[in-house]
Amino acid sequence: MRxxxxxxxDPHQVFNGSPEAEAVLxxxxxxxxxxxxxxxxxxxxxxxxxxxxxxxxxxxxKMSATDGPFMETKEMLGGFTLIEARxxxxxxQIAARHPYAKLGFIEVRPVVDYSKPRPRL
Amino acid sequence: MTSSSARDALEAAYRAEARRVLATLIRLLGGFEPAEEAMxxxxxxxxxQWPREGVPPNPxxxxxxxxxxxxxxxxxxxxxxxxxxxxxxxxxEAQAEPVPPAAIQDDELRLLFACCHPALPPDARIAxxxxxxxxxxxxxxxxxxxxxxPTIAQRIVRAKAKIKADALPYEVPTPVExxxxxxxxxxxxxxxxNEGYAATDGPNLTRPDLSSExxxxxxxxxxxxxxxxxxxxxxxLALMLLHDARRATRVDPAGDLVLxxxxxxxxxxxxxxxxxxxxxxxxxxxxRVGPYVLQAAIADLHAEAPSTAETDWxxxxxxxxxxxxxxxxxxxxxxxxxxxxxxxxxxxxxxxVERVLxxxxxxxxxxxxxxxxxxxxxxxxxxxxxxxxxxxxxLARQPAERRFLQSRLEQLAAHALVSARTSQIE
Numbered sequence: 001m002r003x004x005x006x007x008x009x010d011p012h013q014v015f016n017g018s019p020e021a022e023a024v025l026x027x028x029x030x031x032x033x034x035x036x037x038x039x040x041x042x043x044x045x046x047x048x049x050x051x052x053x054x055x056x057x058x059x060x061x062k063m064s065a066t067d068g069p070f071m072e073t074k075e076m077l078g079g080f081t082l083i084e085a086r087x088x089x090x091x092x093q094i095a096a097r098h099p100y101a102k103l104g105f106i107e108v109r110p111v112v113d114y115s116k117p118r119p120r121l
Numbered sequence: 122m123t124s125s126s127a128r129d130a131l132e133a134a135y136r137a138e139a140r141r142v143l144a145t146l147i148r149l150l151g152g153f154e155p156a157e158e159a160m161x162x163x164x165x166x167x168x169x170q171w172p173r174e175g176v177p178p179n180p181x182x183x184x185x186x187x188x189x190x191x192x193x194x195x196x197x198x199x200x201x202x203x204x205x206x207x208x209x210x211x212x213x214e215a216q217a218e219p220v221p222p223a224a225i226q227d228d229e230l231r232l233l234f235a236c237c238h239p240a241l242p243p244d245a246r247i248a249x250x251x252x253x254x255x256x257x258x259x260x261x262x263x264x265x266x267x268x269x270x271p272t273i274a275q276r277i278v279r280a281k282a283k284i285k286a287d288a289l290p291y292e293v294p295t296p297v298e299x300x301x302x303x304x305x306x307x308x309x310x311x312x313x314x315n316e317g318y319a320a321t322d323g324p325n326l327t328r329p330d331l332s333s334e335x336x337x338x339x340x341x342x343x344x345x346x347x348x349x350x351x352x353x354x355x356x357x358l359a360l361m362l363l364h365d366a367r368r369a370t371r372v373d374p375a376g377d378l379v380l381x382x383x384x385x386x387x388x389x390x391x392x393x394x395x396x397x398x399x400x401x402x403x404x405x406x407x408x409r410v411g412p413y414v415l416q417a418a419i420a421d422l423h424a425e426a427p428s429t430a431e432t433d434w435x436x437x438x439x440x441x442x443x444x445x446x447x448x449x450x451x452x453x454x455x456x457x458x459x460x461x462x463x464x465x466x467x468x469x470x471x472x473x474v475e476r477v478l479x480x481x482x483x484x485x486x487x488x489x490x491x492x493x494x495x496x497x498x499x500x501x502x503x504x505x506x507x508x509x510x511x512x513x514x515x516l517a518r519q520p521a522e523r524r525f526l527q528s529r530l531e532q533l534a535a536h537a538l539v540s541a542r543t544s545q546i547e
Contacts, residue, residue: 001260034195039165087258088274090161093154110260110270 002042002111003083003091008075009104011049020103027099039084040094046079075104082111127172134180135164140256142184144228147235148291149185153253153281155192162195163188229254230345231291233338236280237306238289245280246309248273255313255334265316265331267323299351307357307413310338314361318368319519326372326521336361343400355404356414362397363420366390378525382429394424412448415440434464451482459492471496487516491526498533507533 014021035041056065069076078100085091088110095106142163146156163184177183236249251257251265259277263270283289294302317331339358346354370384401421404414419440426432441457454477462470474493483489494509507530514526 001258037165038162039168040161087252087260088270089252089259089277090157092274092278093157 001085001087001091001113003085003088003095004109004111005081005083005091005095005098006077006107006109007079007081007098007100007104008107009078009100010074011076011078012074013103014078014100024099024103031097031099035081035083035094042082042084044079044081047077050076078104127176128168130176130180131164131167131171134167134176134184138181138184139164140254141181141229142188143253144232145185146188147232148228149189150192151291152285154285156188159188159192160184161188162191166191227293227345229341230293233306233341234293234302235284235289235291237302237309238284239301239305240287240289241280241283242276243308243312245276246305247312248276249280250309250338251313251334252277254338257334265328293346303346303351303354306342307353310335310342311357311361311413313338314364318364324520325376326378326519327368329368332361332365332368336365352404352407352409353411353413355400355407356411356417359397359401359404360413360417360420362393362400363417363424366393366397366424372521376521377528378521381423386427389424397421397424410443410447412444415444415447419444429463432463434460438464451477451480452486454480455483455486455489455492462496467496467499471500485516487513487522487526490516494529498529503533503537507537 014024032041032044035044050068053068054065055067055069056063058064081098083091083094085094088108091108091110095101095108098106100106139160143156143160146159147153150156150159166187167180167184171177233250233254236253237246241249247266248262251262252259257265259274260270262268263273266273314332314335317328317333317335319326336358339354339361342354343358366389367384369390370386370388371379373379397417398421401414401417404410404417410418419437422433422437422440437460438457441453441460445453445457455474458470458473458477461473471493474489474496477483478489478493490509490513494506494513497506497509510526510530510533514523514530517523517526
């Protein structure tokens with residue numbers, strides 16, 4: 001099964017030049033290589049800071065766009081990986097090995113299985 | 122070798138060997154986490170090498186040594202990157218030494234005992250056993266127990282963390298500890314079986330995959346424990362085989378519940394009953410009876426009877442009496458009361474069931490009220506029977522059981538109507 005790992009962190013903790021942060025950043029490349037080699041990484045994509053982003057919506061046929069996402073917490077979405085795992089526990093274990101797990105947190109989301117009915121809420 | 126036949130060989134190896142490879146790697150690498158990573162590395166390496174170089178003669182040995190080698194190389198690399206102390210390097214070297222054992226299945230047994238360790242919460246033991254020994258995914262376990270997947274995942278994560286933090290032993294217990302440790306293993310296996318045999322909820326009354334896995338685990342225990350075999354291991358295996366032999370007749374084609382008295386006994390699995398009987402005879406030969414042996418002996422009396430009426434009820438009541446002394450519980454008392462009703466008549470049975478219900482422990486157990494309702498119905502006490510069936514229906518969750526109780530209520534209503542008309546005519 002496939003899972004998306006959404007990686008959240010506080011940019012002030014990651015880009016402050018501290019030895020811990022630098023060590024985490026140095027691990028990112030080798031970690032991605034390792035996951036790729038073991039066939040568990042389908043794809044991964046780091047994202048720029050939210051001040052370079054826009055948020056768009058359409059209501060009553062009218063489009064509106066605003067600067068950046070609303071930052072309600074210190075943590076922001078910093079990137080994501082798409083991984084292949086046997087089950088949720090294996091996915092969680094893979095996510096726990098991601099270097100950013102040491103500074104921020106990682107939300108592990110199963111991708112939608114179209115053979116199952118849609119949720120009804 | 123073509124790539125598709127190598128892929129087939131790999132899939133076959135995964136189905137046949139993954140559990141045992143994991144069990145051995147846990148022992149060699151000292152924990153679930155490195156073992157799972159190593160196993161993944163091993164299968165990834167196989168996917169790459171087998172199409173090119175052919176399937177090795179001993180896939181299990183190849184997967185174990187490849188997985189171990191890869192994970193240890195990774196540890197070495199990380200130790201260099203992190204400038205680890207020489208002690209760590211020495212530890213890694215020490216880990217690299219052991220050779221895969223001849224007795225592979227011992228590792229599965231060790232794993233089973235670790236997953237059922239009494240220090241873990243009971244529901245975590247079940248989830249961990251099904252995932253690590255049974256090879257089910259978290260999602261499958263969650264479906265089987267109608268629990269959200271993250272809840273099951275969390276139980277497994279916490280249980281593994283506890284095994285690591287408390288350094289719970291990964292070994293078959295010594296003869297001194299064995300009885301206590303075995304009790305927990307047997308309880309986990311029986312709970313897995315029961316959920317497969319009579320689901321508490323969900324659309325299907327039976328879940329054969331869970332029952333089959335429980336039987337497989339009991340066979341594993343029976344085959345691997347040192348002699349003399351514990352009679353309770355044999356008792357549990359016989360008990361599950363006997364219940365499972367009736368599986369096809371417990372539910373009709375519409376998915377409705379069929380009571381023991383209405384089951385087509387010609388369709389019971391006679392070969393499986395014969396096997397169970399042989400196992401039970403070995404257990405009884407060990408001359409120490411426990412709860413599972415006694416329950417198997419009761420199930421055996423049902424299996425050999427040509428009909429409910431021709432069942433040896435006096436013997437069944439006697440066995441329940443012994444069971445009530447060895448392992449007293451309100452449910453055993455209830456079963457004894459029902460058997461008493463078959464031996465001595467509904468009046469005596471009702472009195473016995475009401476004594477059990479007066480104890481209060483089974484007040485929320487739907488089957489206790491259903492048993493009382495059944496006896497009242499047999500005695501023609503329609504109003505009281507209806508009230509008791511209604512109480513049972515309030516408590517039952519499983520749809521097939523609910524449909525059964527509803528049909529009983531409808532029959533009672535029809536019966537009441539007929540009696541009312543008859544009395545008018547008179």
